[in-house]
Amino acid sequence: MPLSTSDRSVVEPAIRRLSALRLLSAEARASLEYAMLEGLQRGGPGEDLLAEGDSVDSVRILLSGWLCRYKMLEDGRRQIVNFIFPGESCDTHAFLLPVMDHSIATLTPVVYAEIKRARFESLLAGDRSLAEAFWCETLVNNAIQREWAVNLGRRMALERVAHLFCEIFERLRPVGMVEGNSCIMPVTQMDLADATGLSVVHLNRTVQELRASGRIVLRDRTLTINDLDALKDAGLYSPSYLQLYRRG
Amino acid sequence: MPLSTSDRSVVEPAIRRLSALRLLSAEARASLEYAMLEGLQRGGPGEDLLAEGDSVDSVRILLSGWLCRYKMLEDGRRQIVNFIFPGESCDTHAFLLPVMDHSIATLTPVVYAEIKRARFESLLAGDRSLAEAFWCETLVNNAIQREWAVNLGRRMALERVAHLFCEIFERLRPVGMVEGNSCIMPVTQMDLADATGLSVVHLNRTVQELRASGRIVLRDRTLTINDLDALKDAGLYSPSYLQLYRRG
DNA sequence: CGATAATTTGATACGATTCAATATATGTGG
DNA sequence: CCACATATATTGAATCGTATCAAATTATCG
Structure with a gap:
């Protein structure tokens, strides 16, 4: 269309x-x-x-x-x-x-x-710089893909979900889609389950655990992260792989 | 050196x-x-x-x-x-x-x-063709990385290991490192465990299961796949992602 | 408003981890 | 070439994390 x-x-x-x-x-x-x-x-x-x-x-x-x-x-x-x-x-x-x-x-x-x-x-x-920018995007994508392998292979459910939320937050920020400590989360829990390699039921329980411990608020398709550093700790998150602010 | x-x-x-x-x-x-x-x-x-x-x-x-x-x-x-x-x-x-x-x-x-x-x-x-060949390698690598996410996120232990063995076999073949239905497997079970997101103990048991069912022989650092198609079935393996024989 | 999709809850089962011990290979120096 | 030390592979038992199934609740949309 x-x-x-x-x-x-x-x-x-x-x-x-x-x-x-x-x-x-x-x-x-x-x-x-x-x-x-x-x-x-x-x-x-x-x-x-x-x-x-x-x-x-x-x-x-x-x-x-x-x-x-x-x-x-x-x-x-x-x-x-x-x-x-x-x-x-x-x-x-x-x-x-x-x-x-x-x-x-x-x-x-x-x-x-x-x-x-x-x-x-x-x-x-x-x-040339345009060509390089697009190639960089491919390389960064590759780095993200590697981190996903770590997430799926070596993190536990709570860590995985925490990590994913941190990554989403950090990837949305540079394009202006984060306001304060909130961003939209327009996907279903089934999508999140399929992204974290968990069953929907267990993803749901994991989200509830993150909610119960006060680390996140997730409702009305909006994710609020009360303390980003704490969530990063919970997800063993280290952001370098995103290489967000590169300039050649 | x-x-x-x-x-x-x-x-x-x-x-x-x-x-x-x-x-x-x-x-x-x-x-x-x-x-x-x-x-x-x-x-x-x-x-x-x-x-x-x-x-x-x-x-x-x-x-x-x-x-x-x-x-x-x-x-x-x-x-x-x-x-x-x-x-x-x-x-x-x-x-x-x-x-x-x-x-x-x-x-x-x-x-x-x-x-x-x-x-x-x-x-x-x-x-130009050399540049494109190297870029293609990056893109294929990216595709492999995605398949690893599937392997780690959605396959069970037996499927994961079977899939990994198939992938290794198919990646070694085009560089002439496969002889008949055997290739070398020079890594420890710990390495295989870390590649499949399993514990060493469980990886070991999974390998034994593959051995017991006659699907593979793994000894003396050599992997022999008796029936590659059967192993592919066991690993839900579909090889298209490797895009091995491309020519632009 | 009703129909359908999405989320949540409970109970049970299973796959995989962990810990500990043993067995087997591999490598090294005498 | 053997004896020892170390790395790797294997086994067993107990535990834990996550999946599965089924049902109930809540949200969403036409």
């Missing part, structure tokens, strides 16, 4: 995030903004943007809402392997590989920019 | 692997070979090649032996987040980020080629 708007602020999260990774020239910024505004799309919740096995011929940059990357096992078990937050892009270089190894789904209503591959490539060809 | 040799076959695994990802010109091949041969290094088992927090100024390409990427939690829990096999490179673009988010250790004696960043960059600048 194409979306037209004259409001350039919709693309701001992407510009913000990329600028944090690499200092972008005014021209690079402008041409990217323009390309994004031309390709604005909307999606409803619960849609697959890309499915495992699809080939990819365009780049998507999320501007609002949440996406997730997930994989399914034959018998229906689902693992969310990562979230995608506003400002982040789906697959800037996925076309170098033949097909998607995983699926990408909307968890909420979303707005994103879709840029055709050729267009995207010429954008990158025109500006 | 620098290593000199006149035998060019040491670099073959790397050439093979990169060639599988992208068709390389004879010149690209030759210049890469030359750079690798100039920077040959040896390492013993149990050494950190790079530690979390280090900054990276050279690229390493593994030629023989096994490495692992791992992260530690404060209290000593370790998660191996990936293996690195002969022909694979450690950090071709890690210098785009300021510091390592994880450590890389030798699991066996190794031989690798170390190429200084500037040298490496000029190599890539000189040949």
